[in-house]
Amino acid sequence: MRNRTDVKSTAKSEETRQKIFSAALALFLDGGFETTTMRDIAAKAGVATGAAYYYFASKDAFVLAFYEKSALEMAPLLEEALASSSDLRKRLAAILDVKLAYFAASRRLLKALAAHVDPEHPLSPFSEATKAIRDQDIACFALAVSGSKTRVAADMDSALPRLLWMYQMGVILYWIHDRSADQERTRALIDKSLGIIVRLIQLSSLPLMSPVRRQALELYRLVAE
Amino acid sequence: MRNRTDVKSTAKSEETRQKIFSAALALFLDGGFETTTMRDIAAKAGVATGAAYYYFASKDAFVLAFYEKSALEMAPLLEEALASSSDLRKRLAAILDVKLAYFAASRRLLKALAAHVDPEHPLSPFSEATKAIRDQDIACFALAVSGSKTRVAADMDSALPRLLWMYQMGVILYWIHDRSADQERTRALIDKSLGIIVRLIQLSSLPLMSPVRRQALELYRLVAE
DNA sequence: TTCTGTTCTTGAACATGTTCAGTTTGAGCC
DNA sequence: GGCTCAAACTGAACATGTTCAAGAACAGAA
Numbered sequence A, B: 001m002r003n004r005t006d007v008k009s010t011a012k013s014e015e016t017r018q019k020i021f022s023a024a025l026a027l028f029l030d031g032g033f034e035t036t037t038m039r040d041i042a043a044k045a046g047v048a049t050g051a052a053y054y055y056f057a058s059k060d061a062f063v064l065a066f067y068e069k070s071a072l073e074m075a076p077l078l079e080e081a082l083a084s085s086s087d088l089r090k091r092l093a094a095i096l097d098v099k100l101a102y103f104a105a106s107r108r109l110l111k112a113l114a115a116h117v118d119p120e121h122p123l124s125p126f127s128e129a130t131k132a133i134r135d136q137d138i139a140c141f142a143l144a145v146s147g148s149k150t151r152v153a154a155d156m157d158s159a160l161p162r163l164l165w166m167y168q169m170g171v172i173l174y175w176i177h178d179r180s181a182d183q184e185r186t187r188a189l190i191d192k193s194l195g196i197i198v199r200l201i202q203l204s205s206l207p208l209m210s211p212v213r214r215q216a217l218e219l220y221r222l223v224a225e
Numbered sequence C: 001t002t003c004t005g006t007t008c009t010t011g012a013a014c015a016t017g018t019t020c021a022g023t024t025t026g027a028g029c030c
Numbered sequence D: 001g002g003c004t005c006a007a008a009c010t011g012a013a014c015a016t017g018t019t020c021a022a023g024a025a026c027a028g029a030a
Helices: A011-031 A038-045 A049-055 A059-082 A088-114 A131-146 A159-177 A181-204 A207-224 B011-031 B038-045 B049-055 B059-082 B088-114 B131-146 B159-177 B181-204 B207-224
Strands: none
Touching: A011 A038, A011 A049, A011 A059, A011 A088, A038 A049, A059 A088, A059 A131, A088 A131, A088 A159, A088 A181, A131 A159, A159 A181, A159 A207, A181 A207, A181 B207, A207 B181, B011 B038, B011 B049, B011 B059, B011 B088, B038 B049, B059 B088, B059 B131, B088 B131, B088 B159, B088 B181, B131 B159, B159 B181, B159 B207, B181 B207
16 A cells, blocks of 8 residues: 555655656556556656556556546536536536536546446446545535425435436446547437436326335335445 | 367367366356466466467456356256246246356356446457347347237337346346345345336336337437447 | 655566467378 | 378467565754
């Protein structure tokens, strides 16, 4: 565990770390994650191979650091996006807009993150390592719901944000592999799916639907542990 | 492309191939995919490292071969399972039973297969390399539906089998990572989810539901390409 | 300034997937 | 038997993620 992310380091040290991180990102974005070598990164940063490992525990750690930086930088943008409307559909669309716009330049790198489903793998969106970001992200969806004028049944409160987060993951996954020009298919997917989802949420909150809802929630709880 | 799977080879050659394949499987099942070395495999099979590559294009190819063998061996079991009842729920449960029973001994190895979502990765269940198996598997679900007494709307015919296949993939993924004793949670998941799914299928075929169905199908077609 | 301990940095070494130029084997033919 | 050629096999070499023992740089104490 030699990752120095947590260490209060000198300005000089921080500078070196940045130099290595930037070199890594530049190479990843240019040539992809797989084809970029740790030796390449070190060379581009002007340090020895070992130096990269002094600051980043592994090659994967670069992607994790990128993910963390992204979450940090997107937080204010998301807050802003949620200020625009109280319509649930628009609020959800705004979140997705921010994410896709932010990641537009780094779709290739994101592939390295979204390639794993195994919760044991650090780079999985379901892993322990990404839990903090995930929780923060889920909180954002909770805000999207609670700040909207759409009323949601009380028993859905805890489940809905996580379900929406999973929906978002699906959209992003689709987007990453979307080969259509300008990712217009993803745009269409969002358009269609958001309508269905918002309608479902509204329907599910009718008193009439209470037994159905309970069943669905039981299933959800089983899966969500 | 040196994989010899397709070559009509001599008995001696086939024997060597088997020896290597068995060694690989034994080591994978015993120590896991990641920790097993190509050198280990070759050593256990009593050949040089290069020989393994003469018969299998890569380490991943072993898993692919295992997957193919599984599909082949399960085909008659699945056919048998589908002969037992005309109740859709029971038919689907029977398919899942066969799969989980068959894979019970090799859950660890299956992880290597189910770890990837990237359709570009050969080991992904969505890849080109696994297309044949996938199609065969989807056909099995088509049979499960068509041979049941449950009537399905005509416009769902092409989509439903693939949707059920995806459902199955979800169940298997859950099962692989299920840490509960004897995987009883997966059992509960199947129990609950099958009920919901069959009900959904029945509901969706009511004439009343036709507009909802059309919407859902539009979304499906967009995603399924 | 000199000493001391910590932080940084280096580059060689290691493990492992993969490649490949070569050697051995064996079947078919004379 | 001796020859030929393709199939089967070998093991050294390579690329790359990672480790680590050793040294350099530096901050603070004396």
